[in-house]
Amino acid sequence: MTVHPSGKTGAVTLVGGGPGAPGLLTVAGANALLEADVVLYDRLGPTAHLTTLAPNALLIDVGKLPGNHAVSQCDIEDLIVSHALTGSRVVRLKGGDPYVFGRGSEEVLACHARGIPVSVVSGVTSAISVPAAAGIPLTHRGLSHAFTVISGHAPLTERELEGLVLLGSTIVVLMGVGTLPTLTQGLLRHGMASDLPVAIIERGFSDTQRTTIATLATVLGAAAQASVSSPAVLVVGDVVRLAFTGDESAEDLISQAAQFQATS
């Protein structure tokens, strides 16, 4: 237990901030921010309203260093621990859910190692909410009764690709823009249908949210043409047919993509 000379006990709360929409921050998350002395945040999550959400806190952007370099994970953990050791109530605000590719568990372990009380407030993950913002449910009776969330950070192994194709679930990819070519080629190589719909939803819940719809065979060309960039969530599966994209229905876009595929 860490006690400050003032008698205050330091503690850390990892808060899942959701995908960026202020309404998708949980009540528990908002309460932790309200009581925080220090908030460490980065670029994803509801960062636009932090001064209102955490009115008494020192706000530290760990997505940037003075020289514009990202703070290393090790330095983030040191910052969390050192502020807690001074007796501060520290909130580590993460995008989405802290335990979905957020390195939240590493930060929890760092607190345990120093005997600092730590708790986790789950958040609304972008894996589910960003597709929903584009009208895409991850499950739908008769279309998909499972979904698999994968990180595109490193390419999948052949066995993992094979397993995904065999399972036939909806596939959701985070951090997948850079590895889109290896993923699509891998899935096709293992026999996934080339006309399976794919959606790429960029910057979910922002003013510039955009959905690109294609098929497994056409998505690389579509992504290049649209200059798709991170952050984006990819969805592979028949549920993409349920998307609504404004003027055109997803079904029209998918059949256009399939025709393009057939003639090229």
Ligand code: SAH
């Ligand atoms: N813990 C987070 C994920 C962290 S990994 C969560 O549960 O959502 C970061 C990746 O999340 C990004 O590369 C992107 O794939 C996805 N992401 C997070 N917020 C997003 C948003 N608002 N729009 C699109 N993608 C988002």
